[in-house]
Amino acid sequence: xxxxxxxxxxxxxxxxxxxxxxxxxxxxxxxxxxxxxxxxxxxxxxxxxxxxxxxxxxxxxxxxxxxxxxxxxxxxxxxxxxxxxxxxxxxxxxxxxxxxxxxxxxxxxxxxxxxxxxxxxxxxxxxxxxxxxxxxxxxxxxxxxxxxxxxxxxxxxxxxxxxxxxxxxxxxxxxxxxxxxxxxxxxxxxxxxxxxxxxxxxxxxxxxxxxxxxxxxxxxxxxxxxxxxxxxxxxxxxxxxxxxxxxxxxxxxxxxxxxxxxxxxxxxxxxxxxxxxxxxxxxxxxxxxxxxxxxxxxxxxxxxxxxxxxxxxxxxxxxxxxxxxxxxxxxxxxxxxxxxxxxxxxxxxxxxxxxxxxxxxxxxxxxxxxxxxxxxxxxxxxxxxxxxxxxxxxxxxxxxxxxxxxxxxxxxxxxxxxxxxxxxxxxxxxxxxxxxxxxxxxxxxxxxxxxxxxxxxxxxxxxxxxxxxxxxxxxxxxxxxxxxxxxxxxxxxxxxxxxxxxxxxxxxxxxxxxxxxxxxxxxxxxxxxxxxxxxxxxxxxxxxxxxxxxxxxxxxxxxxxxxxxxxxxxxxxxxxxxxxxxxxxxxxxxxxxxxxxxxxxxxxxxxxxxxxxxxxxxxxxxxxxxxxxxxxxxxxxxxxxxxxxxxxxxxxxxxxxxxxxxxxxxxxxxxxxxxxxxxxxxxxxxxxxxxxxxxxxxxxxxxxxxxxxxxxxxxxxxxxxxxxxxxxxxxxxxxxxxxxxxxxxxxxxxxxxxxxxxxxxxxxxxxxxxxxxxxxxxxxxxxxxxxxxxxxxxxxxxxxxxxxxxxxxxxxxxxxxxxxxxxxxxxxxxxxxxxxxxxxxxxxxxxxxxxxxxxxxxxxxx
RNA sequence: GCCGGAGUGGCGGAAUGGCAGACGCGCGGGAUUCAAAAUCCCGUCCUGGCAACAGGGUGUGGGUUCAAGUCCCACCUCCGGUACCA
Numbered sequence: 001x002x003x004x005x006x007x008x009x010x011x012x013x014x015x016x017x018x019x020x021x022x023x024x025x026x027x028x029x030x031x032x033x034x035x036x037x038x039x040x041x042x043x044x045x046x047x048x049x050x051x052x053x054x055x056x057x058x059x060x061x062x063x064x065x066x067x068x069x070x071x072x073x074x075x076x077x078x079x080x081x082x083x084x085x086x087x088x089x090x091x092x093x094x095x096x097x098x099x100x101x102x103x104x105x106x107x108x109x110x111x112x113x114x115x116x117x118x119x120x121x122x123x124x125x126x127x128x129x130x131x132x133x134x135x136x137x138x139x140x141x142x143x144x145x146x147x148x149x150x151x152x153x154x155x156x157x158x159x160x161x162x163x164x165x166x167x168x169x170x171x172x173x174x175x176x177x178x179x180x181x182x183x184x185x186x187x188x189x190x191x192x193x194x195x196x197x198x199x200x201x202x203x204x205x206x207x208x209x210x211x212x213x214x215x216x217x218x219x220x221x222x223x224x225x226x227x228x229x230x231x232x233x234x235x236x237x238x239x240x241x242x243x244x245x246x247x248x249x250x251x252x253x254x255x256x257x258x259x260x261x262x263x264x265x266x267x268x269x270x271x272x273x274x275x276x277x278x279x280x281x282x283x284x285x286x287x288x289x290x291x292x293x294x295x296x297x298x299x300x301x302x303x304x305x306x307x308x309x310x311x312x313x314x315x316x317x318x319x320x321x322x323x324x325x326x327x328x329x330x331x332x333x334x335x336x337x338x339x340x341x342x343x344x345x346x347x348x349x350x351x352x353x354x355x356x357x358x359x360x361x362x363x364x365x366x367x368x369x370x371x372x373x374x375x376x377x378x379x380x381x382x383x384x385x386x387x388x389x390x391x392x393x394x395x396x397x398x399x400x401x402x403x404x405x406x407x408x409x410x411x412x413x414x415x416x417x418x419x420x421x422x423x424x425x426x427x428x429x430x431x432x433x434x435x436x437x438x439x440x441x442x443x444x445x446x447x448x449x450x451x452x453x454x455x456x457x458x459x460x461x462x463x464x465x466x467x468x469x470x471x472x473x474x475x476x477x478x479x480x481x482x483x484x485x486x487x488x489x490x491x492x493x494x495x496x497x498x499x500x501x502x503x504x505x506x507x508x509x510x511x512x513x514x515x516x517x518x519x520x521x522x523x524x525x526x527x528x529x530x531x532x533x534x535x536x537x538x539x540x541x542x543x544x545x546x547x548x549x550x551x552x553x554x555x556x557x558x559x560x561x562x563x564x565x566x567x568x569x570x571x572x573x574x575x576x577x578x579x580x581x582x583x584x585x586x587x588x589x590x591x592x593x594x595x596x597x598x599x600x601x602x603x604x605x606x607x608x609x610x611x612x613x614x615x616x617x618x619x620x621x622x623x624x625x626x627x628x629x630x631x632x633x634x635x636x637x638x639x640x641x642x643x644x645x646x647x648x649x650x651x652x653x654x655x656x657x658x659x660x661x662x663x664x665x666x667x668x669x670x671x672x673x674x675x676x677x678x679x680x681x682x683x684x685x686x687x688x689x690x691x692x693x694x695x696x697x698x699x700x701x702x703x704x705x706x707x708x709x710x711x712x713x714x715x716x717x718x719x720x721x722x723x724x725x726x727x728x729x730x731x732x733x734x735x736x737x738x739x740x741x742x743x744x745x746x747x748x749x750x751x752x753x754x755x756x757x758x759x760x761x762x763x764x765x766x767x768x769x770x771x772x773x774x775x776x777x778x779x780x781x782x783x784x785x786x787x788x789x790x791x792x793x794x795x796x797x798x799x800x801x802x803x804x805x806x807x808x809x810x811x812x813x814x815x816x817x818x819x820x821x822x823x824x825x826x827x828x829x830x831x832x833x834x835x836x837x838x839x840x841x842x843x844x845x846x847x848x849x850x851x852x853x854x855x856x857x858x859x860x861x862x
Numbered sequence: 863g864c865c866g867g868a869g870u871g872g873c874g875g876a877a878u879g880g881c882a883g884a885c886g887c888g889c890g891g892g893a894u895u896c897a898a899a900a901u902c903c904c905g906u907c908c909u910g911g912c913a914a915c916a917g918g919g920u921g922u923g924g925g926u927u928c929a930a931g932u933c934c935c936a937c938c939u940c941c942g943g944u945a946c947c948a
Contacts (some may be wrong), residue, residue: 215943215945256866257866257867260865260866261865261866261943261944264865264943264944267947269948271948293948294947295948296948297948308948350946374946375946375948376946377946377947377948379947380947380948381947381948385948386948387948392948393863393946394946394948395948397946467947467948468947469947588942588943591943625942662874662875662885662886663875664874664875665875667867668867668868668875669868669941669942670874670875671873671874673873673874673887675873675874675886675887675888676873676886676887678887679874679885679887680886682901683886685900685901686901689901733874733875733876733885733886734875734876734884736885736886737875737876737884737885737886738884738885739885740885741884741885744885747902804881805881806880806881808880808881808928808929810928810929811928811929813881816881848928849928850928851880851928851929853880853929856880856881857880857881857929859880859928859929860928861928861929
């Protein structure tokens with residue numbers, strides 16, 4: 001290579017080393033003198049998993065965007081926190097351990113080292129002193145500590161907040177039953193609790209999965225079948241926070257679509273709970289012999305012609321009449337055997353079984369049959385429904401299949417629909433007018449809902465009720481490579497937590513990481529670790545489940561504020577200074593899982609007074625997916641994967657960064673193009689030659705101490721304005737195109753004022769920091785430009801002196817005129833009318849109206 | 863099914879309701895060179911025309927407006943998410 005040419009390899013290495021050696025991006029805390037007078041800005045990237053495959057081109061997209069903002073904000077005088085770390089627990093390292101016996105920690109550290117190298121090769125301005133690693137015992141000590149906070153808290157429904165378990169009021173009747181009852185009561189209120197319900201067991205992964213991790217009956221990761229299996233599991237009571245997780249969304253600057261995904265996941269429904277008395281001969285009318293249902297359409301009660309209970313419902317055995325016992329048992333066994341996948345597959349064809357029992361419809365006294373069917377879910381509402389086949393698609397299908405009566409109680413306003421519905425050719429589930437509903441006839445659906453809910457309440461038949469789709473979070477996994485629970489099981493079966501002072505509880509060393517045949521977690525085999533003798537001499541066993549991968553990522557953004565503190569998870573002063581995160585960039589795949597879980601943890605910590613902010617992430621931006629050059633999702637099997645290392649090798653990190661931003665809008669899905677990389681690379685080469693003489697390596701002779709001409713000054717100011725505005729608005733692609741326009745202009749000038757060049761270098765620096773630093777140095781600066789003040793622009797200097805206006809006649813462009821920028825309407829009108837082409841187009845007609853949009857166009861209407 | 867998002871040149875994309883196609887890629891032509899690479903200059907939405915120019919054009923069909931890629935209504939296609947939540 002010629003001396004002085006754009007040797008990106010050498011330049012990038014030089015500046016990466018410089019930044020690291022000088023700790024250029026060390027971030028002072030709020031109390032630090034270096035932060036004095038500066039407003040804070042927290043830019044966060046989503047927590048990467050250090051996979052063996054390393055970075056893919058999707059990672060640097062978000063990272064580059066956040067890095068541009070971080071560098072920009074620093075230059076704007078903000079104290080910027082821009083950290084990175086590793087979400088390092090998880091399956092791949094463990095699977096590798098099972099196969100090879102290599103300790104997952106070894107695999108993890110190797111992967112971290114590789115990914116760190118890759119990330120550093122892109123020149124991101126992270127404060128490496130704040131790096132965190134969830135598998136570091138100094139980190140997961142505090143993950144365990146937060147778990148203890150869940151375990152040692154209860155949710156006060158009246159105050160809608162979590163409170164320490166010591167503050168839990170114990171009802172007198174519980175106290176009267178003795179210590180064990182009190183203990184059981186307390187355990188039943190904890191926000192972390194054990195459950196024995198059927199869970200999503202994935203045999204292939206050898207672990208259970210949270211509802212959110214099961215998609216369409218198969219595991220989200222790997223697509224393995226999932227079956228329902230009763231197992232002892234740890235749960236977190238996220239459902240208690242449903243309302244607040246919903247409310248909190250309002251104040252967040254997130255895209256509406258992500259908010260909607262969370263809203264839908266939480267799935268709030270307002271309706272009524274209604275009791276149906278069982279009417280079978282011989283059964284007594286007691287509390288137990290009522291079936292409670294939840295409905296969002298209490299206005300359709302008069303149309304309830306049968307009931308359906310989930311096969312798992314507690315009352316099924318009790319109400320089933322002798323002649324139906326066998327059939328019911330058969331159906332329940334079948335339903336229990338079905339995997340989730342089978343259940344979903346059946347959505348088209350409904351199955352069910354009559355129980356022989358009847359209930360009384362409370363509004364009209366009708367005796368209606370009680371069925372069981374697996375289209376009713378035990379886990380939602382009360383596990384039983386009233387069926388209104390005329391106005392619910394599912395009930396309609398079921399009624400058609402089993403020939404159950406259909407009664408119209410809502411008349412659609414559309415007569416065509418009404419006719420079809422009356423003929424039972426379709427099921428109408430919208431709002432309309434009440435019919436066949438006794439004294440309520442004629443009411444509109446919303447009115448009816450209100451009235452009947454009140455009526456039910458007055459009659460003692462039911463009350464208003466709210467239900468959520470959100471379920472409690474299944475928080476345990478049967479894996480080795482995760483945080484151990486700080487929980488002990490005493491010989492008598494009593495479960496208790498370790499004391500905070502006893503943390504951390506480290507993972508034991510093991511030779512064999514294989515899951516056991518019994519479904520017991522691998523940790524069960526570490527007998528030395530599992531079996532504990534308590535101070536009083538009694539024996540206990542440690543919990544052998546581990547936490548899911550989400551645990552560590554639920555609070556990492558807090559640890560960044562105080563990553564090395566061994567006494568607390570994070571200093572509250574530091575949290576108060578840095579939080580909330582001002583900008584969070586990452587993939588949309590975390591829309592419900594990670595983002596909901598971490599909001600949940602944050603709210604617990606908020607209630608208990610550990611954080612001052614009710615929401616962790618103020619603004620969220622999702623980067624889009626990058627497709628392969630063939631417009632397909634990148635995948636090994638398609639052979640269209642782009643390796644960032646190879647791109648950096650060939651074109652350099654600055655070109656890589658610039659291209660990722662130039663491809664299109666950050667949020668859009670867009671295909672990769674190597675020629676596109678080539679294009680931005682050419683731009684950087686051009687910018688380099690604009691400043692540097694490639695023969696000598698000295699400054700280009702055109703770069704002189706000179707005053708910029710008017711046009712250059714104007715373009716410079718326009719460029720400063722555009723680049724800054726576009727960074728703030730995440731329009732990185734258009735910021736780059738403006739810089740290209742600027743370079744195209746300036747390279748044509750034989751004199752390039754040094755001050756103009758310097759300003760340009762500063763504008764370029766957040767995007768392509770290595771080349772910018774190098775040029776900055778060659779322009780005679782001894783200090784890094786990382787904290788150089790961001791250039792300012794003068795609005796007056798952005799303005800053109802003369803502007804070209806289009807002149808339309810009836811909306812069609814006929815001519816273009818040039819007028820002074822400050823020309824008034826009358827003058828513009830006159831110039832426009834003076835145009836020969838306009839006159840020709842008018843063809844003698846008199847203008848009816850002349851619309852003048854200053855600086856845009858003139859439209860003449862005839 | 864339902865819920866989001868998006869449809870603009872050969873391609874990626876740009877356009878506070880105001881000149882559609884900025885910028886980049888690709889392509890064509892030229893300069894430089896012994897030649898090539900690199901670089902620089904010119905051209906490049908479609909149709910007709912040597913040209914000036916004329917006409918058409920932002921998924922489809924309507925509408926609002928002096929003016930629509932942009933706003934409204936109906937529809938089509940693609941991508942992403944979701945799955946009996948009563």
